[in-house]
Amino acid sequence: MNLMSAISVALLALRVNLLRSVLAMLGIIIGVSAVIAMVSVTEGAKRAMEERIASFGANLLVIRPGSSAFGGRRGGAGTATFLTDADVEAIRSEIPGIVAVSGEMSGSQPMVVAGENWTTNVQGVHSDYFEARDWFVESGRAFTPAEVRSGARVIMIGQTVATELFGAAGPLGQTVRVGAVPMEVIGIMAPKGQSSWGSDQDDTVFAPITTARSRLFGYQFGVRDPVFTIYAEVAPGTNVSHAVADIEELLRVRRNIQPGAEDDFSVNNLAEFIRARNETETQLGVLLAAAAVISLLVGGIGIMNIMLVSVTERTREIGLRLAVGARRADVRNQFLIESVVLCVTGGIAGMAIGVAGAYGIGNLGDFPVSIHPAIAGIAIGAAVFVGLFFGFYPAHRASRLDPIEALRFE
Amino acid sequence: MAAPLIECRDLTRVYRMGGGEVRALDGVSLTIDEGEYVAIMGASGSGKSTFMNLLGALDRPTSGSLKVAGEAIETMGPDQLAAFRNRTIGFVFQQFNLLARTSAEDNAALPLIYSGLKGAERRERARARLQQVGLGERMDHHPSQLSGGQQQRVAIARALVNNPRILLADEPTGALDSQTTVEVLGIFDRLNAEGITVILVTHEQDVADHARRQIVFRDGRIVEDRR
Numbered sequence: 001m002n003l004m005s006a007i008s009v010a011l012l013a014l015r016v017n018l019l020r021s022v023l024a025m026l027g028i029i030i031g032v033s034a035v036i037a038m039v040s041v042t043e044g045a046k047r048a049m050e051e052r053i054a055s056f057g058a059n060l061l062v063i064r065p066g067s068s069a070f071g072g073r074r075g076g077a078g079t080a081t082f083l084t085d086a087d088v089e090a091i092r093s094e095i096p097g098i099v100a101v102s103g104e105m106s107g108s109q110p111m112v113v114a115g116e117n118w119t120t121n122v123q124g125v126h127s128d129y130f131e132a133r134d135w136f137v138e139s140g141r142a143f144t145p146a147e148v149r150s151g152a153r154v155i156m157i158g159q160t161v162a163t164e165l166f167g168a169a170g171p172l173g174q175t176v177r178v179g180a181v182p183m184e185v186i187g188i189m190a191p192k193g194q195s196s197w198g199s200d201q202d203d204t205v206f207a208p209i210t211t212a213r214s215r216l217f218g219y220q221f222g223v224r225d226p227v228f229t230i231y232a233e234v235a236p237g238t239n240v241s242h243a244v245a246d247i248e249e250l251l252r253v254r255r256n257i258q259p260g261a262e263d264d265f266s267v268n269n270l271a272e273f274i275r276a277r278n279e280t281e282t283q284l285g286v287l288l289a290a291a292a293v294i295s296l297l298v299g300g301i302g303i304m305n306i307m308l309v310s311v312t313e314r315t316r317e318i319g320l321r322l323a324v325g326a327r328r329a330d331v332r333n334q335f336l337i338e339s340v341v342l343c344v345t346g347g348i349a350g351m352a353i354g355v356a357g358a359y360g361i362g363n364l365g366d367f368p369v370s371i372h373p374a375i376a377g378i379a380i381g382a383a384v385f386v387g388l389f390f391g392f393y394p395a396h397r398a399s400r401l402d403p404i405e406a407l408r409f410e
Numbered sequence: 411m412a413a414p415l416i417e418c419r420d421l422t423r424v425y426r427m428g429g430g431e432v433r434a435l436d437g438v439s440l441t442i443d444e445g446e447y448v449a450i451m452g453a454s455g456s457g458k459s460t461f462m463n464l465l466g467a468l469d470r471p472t473s474g475s476l477k478v479a480g481e482a483i484e485t486m487g488p489d490q491l492a493a494f495r496n497r498t499i500g501f502v503f504q505q506f507n508l509l510a511r512t513s514a515e516d517n518a519a520l521p522l523i524y525s526g527l528k529g530a531e532r533r534e535r536a537r538a539r540l541q542q543v544g545l546g547e548r549m550d551h552h553p554s555q556l557s558g559g560q561q562q563r564v565a566i567a568r569a570l571v572n573n574p575r576i577l578l579a580d581e582p583t584g585a586l587d588s589q590t591t592v593e594v595l596g597i598f599d600r601l602n603a604e605g606i607t608v609i610l611v612t613h614e615q616d617v618a619d620h621a622r623r624q625i626v627f628r629d630g631r632i633v634e635d636r637r
Contacts (some may be wrong), residue, residue: 005523016511320507323468324521324568325496327489403468407503 027299036354103227124212319406339391347383
């Protein structure tokens, strides 16, 4: 008996008892739609997380003095000493596997150009900053290490600043007054979008850290060449926690911290932090997966039940088929195919509902949703598996019937 | 003279029921030649149905030997028996056993699915057999749209579709009125005249009278075999 005629026989048998077939499929429909909603929502969450990590710069370490981003800190604000350019250089030269390292100082400054003004966050950075943050100029150029050393009055502006100050006009080569200092716009940054905390990362201006330190943030810090934050990028494939430990050890020595005393600085890996934030979304996915497995199980039991009923109802038909020459395998395959057709039909319906449901969840809960094309394969695969697994026993039972008794069955 | 079509020697079939044994068939020896028209008669419990099941290769004997069309039934496994039934035996049942919601043509073509024939050839052969039993106009009808006599004719077309050497009919007129009984028996007469071996199981004498040989069973043995 070939496959096509087996499938058409199966479809006929399902159509004959349409309501019963639909009810039997319900479990599969719910199960498959749950699987799809789960995969879409968790896939979307994963992708959003990867985008956030990528937007921050992969393998980025953030080093700050005096406070921990997570734990309670001791000593009170301002007691810890600032990090310095010398710390930046020490990390660059002594820590293996660091590809880019930059200090950063920032503050809010008014910007004025030809009748427009805009107050934004000005960041003074070293020229390595852009590589560390994986963030580059879209047009114009970045400032050079020589310009950082000499304290050149040049800036690169973010997309938002470019729009606010210049509108449609080209800002490159224009002079902008930043605070009280006229500076030349030499580059426009590529758009970066929102940060994981929702702030507009494009609303910013970059200046050489030396210029920013001496001309913009001209107050006393008590140390030579201070920086607020150091960003260090670890080479791909390097063990990040080793790099963190190395930097901690280096800074403890440089800052004369006694053995046993607590660090007065922190080294954080922001990718880890973002991953931790996203764990809640992953847990939601695990819950959905459990719901999906349970409903597929319940759905499969429903299929098994309906197939057993079908085998009993059609005992005479089975007897007849055996009498006219069906082998046991033919009978078994016929019922297996019916079970699979039932499940696959339910799977296709479940897929449609699952895709719609994923978008619904995405809209309601403001989750990112990612519908992967492989989802069709997953849905059909799960349906075929359930059909074969739960259809096997009823089909096997049908194939073991004695033709004489089956023909006599009332 | 050619070997007989059916040759059984000391055929015995014992059923185990509860604690005891029932000897449904008790040492039957018999030969039937190609082209015979045989009626098998007997009261219920006489062993005629058991004998019929063995002839039709639906069952295997407990002991004794049974050769049908040169093949030893008692040595075959379930799948071999299925293939043997498919190509050698045509079955007609009292209750017709047609598939509901399935056209006459598809019902008649059913055995050919298991012979591995392609759809077009299956349809062609089923149509030819339906023509032969006088149902050429009703190929697309479902069993529920056909009278009892017409349904039994579809069943006969199904039995004939694979050109069997033996037509086995178990009470084929038991569910029919006297008018259609005559029609259906007429078909059997004609088929036998064309050379097919026809074996009828019946308890009605006037049905058995169509056959040229009557075999009567009682308590698992043949008590009468007249031609």
